[in-house]
Amino acid sequence: MNILISGGTGFIGQELRTLLLKQGHDLVILTRSPEKYKDESAKNQRFVSWDDNLPGLMNDVDAVVNLAGENIFALRWTPEKKERILNSRIKTTRTLVEAMKEAGDKPVAFVSSSGANVYGDRGDEVLDENEPPADDFLADVCIQWEQEAEKATEFGVRVANPRTGVVLEKEGGALEKMLLPFRMGVGGPIGPGTQYMSWIHRTDLCRSIIFAIENEEMQGPYNACAPNPVTMNEFSKTLAATLNRPAIFKVPEFIIETALGEVSKLVIDSVRMQPKKLQVAGFDFQFEELEEALADIV
Secondary structure, three states: OEEEEEOOOOHHHHHHHHHHHHOOOEEEEEEOOHHHHHHHOEOOEEEEEOOOOHHHHHOOOOEEEEOOOOOOOOOOOOHHHHHHHHHHHHHHHHHHHHHHHHOOOOOOEEEEOEEHHHHOOOOOOEEOOOOOOOOOHHHHHHHHHHHHHHHHHHHOOEEEEEEEOEEEOOOOHHHHHHHHHHHOOOOOOEOOOOOEEOEEEHHHHHHHHHHHHHOOOOOEEEEEOOOOOEEHHHHHHHHHHHHOOOOOOOEOHHHHHHHHHHHHHHHHOOOEEOOHHHHHHOOOOOOOOHHHHHHHHO
């Protein structure tokens, strides 16, 4: 297939590109600075600007993957930061949908990111894709993001939205920030420790995106997470055991809230997702258990 990817140079996009190229697909990578990647250009991979003729590009692609968006991790969510978080997702998605609409030959599938934060803090409740969204900033961002992507269905493009859990890999994401203190022997649970963490190995996330491209039954939001979420206490204990280090230095909830403000919700909220749509559709996880995932990574 010919596949167009926005956000293809980021933490998730790099791995997705690797898997797709191994499968023999041709890639078009949308980036603000295509000249930075001229050494990576090849017959089956080219980098183009957002200022190029996007409807013309859409004529030649079978699927579109949208991974672009402002990083939600920051010391504080100021009003300006919140606006950038929302607008970066909405405007990017809208631009892609409008380009598909104008194209003569439209892509078959559009896989556009969303997040586990759509569910909010739900304690021990098991969450499949039928659960209602929360009523807070991040949930609102996710819902608006999904709704913008869903507009592509109006002209016959199938849309799928991976609601992504905590993505695990050592050279980026949350795990990269946690590894150093654990390796130094000063790691431990963050916050109450009883909050659930819905995680996924980066390879499985990218495989689920490819699965969503290839399978017609994958429509609308789907939970992109491993089938066995863990509490923060369990995560810390497992990571420490994998590194052969202790996990005794707990970071109290009030310290995180004081230091980070609203951003603390990313590590304190309890989200216990189940990947029901992926399981029903027959997706085969390579890493179902946290021990397996961390052993592969670290």
